[in-house]
Amino acid sequence: MDDYRSLNRANWDERAPAHAASPDYALDRFREDPEHISGVVRFDLPLLGDVSGLRGVHLQCHIGTDTISLARLGARMTGLDFSPAAVEQATLLSDELGAGVDFVEADVYDAADVLPNEEFDLVFTGIGALCWLPSVSRWAEVVQRLLKPGGRLFIREGHPMMWALADPLPEGRLELFFPYFEREEPMVWDDDTTYVETDHVFEHTVTHEWNHGLGEIVTALLDQGLVLETLVEHDSVPWDAFPGWSEELPGGEHRLADRPWRLPHSYTISARKPRP
Incomplete structure (x- = not known):
């Protein structure tokens, strides 16, 4: 089971510099405009609210564009990722921009062992993160340990229903094909592409991933004593999840072009750690 870490880390180590060079991550926009923030964080703002002054x-911060965006909104941010290549790219960008973000290399399950416990006002997890973890319960425990009393988890993630779908059939029908619920055995992928524009030819193409049902995610947080504040399902995601079958919306979001109301594409959860 632990082999998934080395396989996935090799995959992300190779993708980090390619993503940093891709126009889709828009690092030049960050350099040119000191007020620029990522499309992911811009989408989150109505539900995320004011983060100024929060620690x-x-x-799972990857190359740090969302982390730096939160810092530009006034939060005192730390980013954590298991990929040394991603941490290197994030640190270079933060230093170049003077963003003041600290980036730490560690597996997410070890985050509460390398970061101070109960000192964070905000734990943020961006989209496309939970699918790399075999146990959502272990993740929820880490979140609880990091949050200070009164602190808040904020996560937007791809919806498990979307992850469970195969590519649309020729007539546009949607087929439930992959697991919806968390299973011990991973889904094994061998894919030499990535989700952004790049000319890089990838060598580390095998990854292990897991789906987690929405109820499993909520229950894992409730089991840690967190109080659910927000659960919102969205009809879009910030990448082209169904090439050839989707439409791009203003702001860079994508959704099914044909009757998008059939499918929850992503969701947002906000949960708070109670004060004593």
């Missing part, structure tokens, strides 16, 4: 940690 925050972004788990």
